[in-house]
Amino acid sequence: MLESSTTNEQVTELTQEIEKQNAPFRNIAEQVSHVLVGQERLVHRMLIGLLANGHLLIEGVPGLAKTTAVASLAKAVDVDFQRLQFTPDLLPADLIGTQVYRPQDQTFVVQKGPIFSNLILADEINRAPAKVQSALLEAMQERQVTIGGETFPLDDPFLVMATQNPVEQEGTYQLPEAQTDRFMLKVLVDYPNREEELRILQRMGKTSAKFEVEAVTSPDQIAEARRLIDAIYVDSKVQNYIVDLVMATRTPEAYGLELSDLIQFGGSPRATINLTLAAKANAFLAGRGYVTPADVKEIALDVLRHRVIVTYEAEAEERTSESIVSEILSHIAIP
Incomplete structure (x- = not known):
C-alpha cells in the first residue's frame, strides 16, 4: 500500500x-x-x-x-x-x-x-x-x-x-x-x-503568399522533455496490453484471430519498444505523467502498419497490413 x-x-x-x-x-x-x-x-x-x-x-x-x-x-x-x-x-x-x-x-x-x-x-x-x-x-x-x-x-x-x-x-x-x-x-x-x-x-x-515560423x-x-518522458509511469496492465498487440501480429491464433495465413512476419521487439516510447510521448503532449491504454491504441497503427509483412494470400484477398493491424486492435481487449 x-x-x-x-x-x-x-x-x-x-x-x-x-x-x-x-x-x-x-x-x-x-x-x-x-x-x-x-x-x-x-x-x-x-x-x-x-x-x-x-x-x-x-x-x-x-x-x-x-x-x-x-x-x-x-x-x-x-x-x-x-x-x-x-x-x-x-x-x-x-x-x-x-x-x-x-x-x-x-x-x-x-x-x-x-x-x-x-x-x-x-x-x-x-x-x-x-x-x-x-x-x-x-x-x-x-x-x-x-x-x-x-x-x-x-x-x-x-x-x-x-x-x-x-x-x-x-x-x-x-x-x-x-x-x-x-x-x-x-x-x-x-x-x-x-x-x-x-x-x-x-x-x-496569391503569388506573394509567405508565412514565417x-x-x-x-x-x-528537447533533452529535458526526453528525460521526463523516460520517467513517465507505465502500469503493468498497459505493458501487457502493448506486448499482446505485438505478439498478436506474430501468433494471431493464440489470441483467437484467424490471420496466420495472411501474416508472413509480425512486429519485432523494436515494435514493442517503439510503441511504448511513442505512447509515453503521447502522454507527455497530453500533460500526463502516466500512460493510458488509449495512448497505446491511438498510436499503435502508425507504429505497426509497416512492420507487419503480409503473405501473397493476403494480397490475393486484397488485405493490407493496415487492415490486419486494425483488426488486431479491435480484437485485443483494452485493460
Missing part, C-alpha cells in the same frame, strides 16, 4: 512538471499551423518522433505539404536542417561525406556530408539505390557515420523524416524491411477535407 501511495505521489509530481515543460511543444504545433492548413495528425506524429527520438516515414501523394511540414518543424525547433532530394544517381558520399586528398600536404581530410545535421528530410527516399539506403541505415540506427574507416557521432537530436510517393513506382526502389523497421512511425497523409481546402485557397491563392524551443528543451 505504501509503495502504491509513493507511486501515486511520484506520478502527480511528474504530471505537474510535464504540464510546465510541454508548453513549448504545444507551441510548435501552433507555429506550424501558420504555414500548414489541417494535417494536425501529421504534426502530432512529428512531435512524437521528435520527443521519443524516433524516425518518421511519411507517405502521401504529391502536393500534400509533406516537405513543408518537416521544414516548418525544423524552424520551430531551431535546429540545423538539411533537405536531401533522393534520386537514382545519388551516391553514399553525397549523403555522408568522403575523404578529400590535399596535395599541398599529401594527406586525406574528411569532408562531412549533409547527414551531419539535426533534422534530415529524406525526400522521396524510395528513389535512392541500395548503397545509399545502407549508408542511411547506420546513421538511423547507430547515430553515427563511418567515413574511410573513421567513425563520427551525429549531433543530438538527430531525426530522419522521410517521404515517399505511393503513386509513381517507375524509377523507385522498395525500401528493405530492415530499413522500414528503423522508422518508429509510418504516417499516411490524406487529402484535406472541403473546409480545409477552402482555407488553403484563401491563404495560399518562429523558433519556440531548443535542443536543450
Whole structure:
C-alpha cells in the first residue's frame, strides 16, 4: 500500500512538471499551423518522433505539404536542417561525406556530408539505390557515420523524416524491411477535407503568399522533455496490453484471430519498444505523467502498419497490413 501511495505521489509530481515543460511543444504545433492548413495528425506524429527520438516515414501523394511540414518543424525547433532530394544517381558520399586528398600536404581530410545535421528530410527516399539506403541505415540506427574507416557521432537530436510517393513506382526502389523497421512511425497523409481546402485557397491563392515560423524551443528543451518522458509511469496492465498487440501480429491464433495465413512476419521487439516510447510521448503532449491504454491504441497503427509483412494470400484477398493491424486492435481487449 505504501509503495502504491509513493507511486501515486511520484506520478502527480511528474504530471505537474510535464504540464510546465510541454508548453513549448504545444507551441510548435501552433507555429506550424501558420504555414500548414489541417494535417494536425501529421504534426502530432512529428512531435512524437521528435520527443521519443524516433524516425518518421511519411507517405502521401504529391502536393500534400509533406516537405513543408518537416521544414516548418525544423524552424520551430531551431535546429540545423538539411533537405536531401533522393534520386537514382545519388551516391553514399553525397549523403555522408568522403575523404578529400590535399596535395599541398599529401594527406586525406574528411569532408562531412549533409547527414551531419539535426533534422534530415529524406525526400522521396524510395528513389535512392541500395548503397545509399545502407549508408542511411547506420546513421538511423547507430547515430553515427563511418567515413574511410573513421567513425563520427551525429549531433543530438538527430531525426530522419522521410517521404515517399505511393503513386509513381517507375524509377523507385522498395525500401528493405530492415530499413522500414528503423522508422518508429509510418504516417499516411490524406487529402484535406472541403473546409480545409477552402482555407488553403484563401491563404495560399496569391503569388506573394509567405508565412514565417518562429523558433519556440531548443535542443536543450528537447533533452529535458526526453528525460521526463523516460520517467513517465507505465502500469503493468498497459505493458501487457502493448506486448499482446505485438505478439498478436506474430501468433494471431493464440489470441483467437484467424490471420496466420495472411501474416508472413509480425512486429519485432523494436515494435514493442517503439510503441511504448511513442505512447509515453503521447502522454507527455497530453500533460500526463502516466500512460493510458488509449495512448497505446491511438498510436499503435502508425507504429505497426509497416512492420507487419503480409503473405501473397493476403494480397490475393486484397488485405493490407493496415487492415490486419486494425483488426488486431479491435480484437485485443483494452485493460
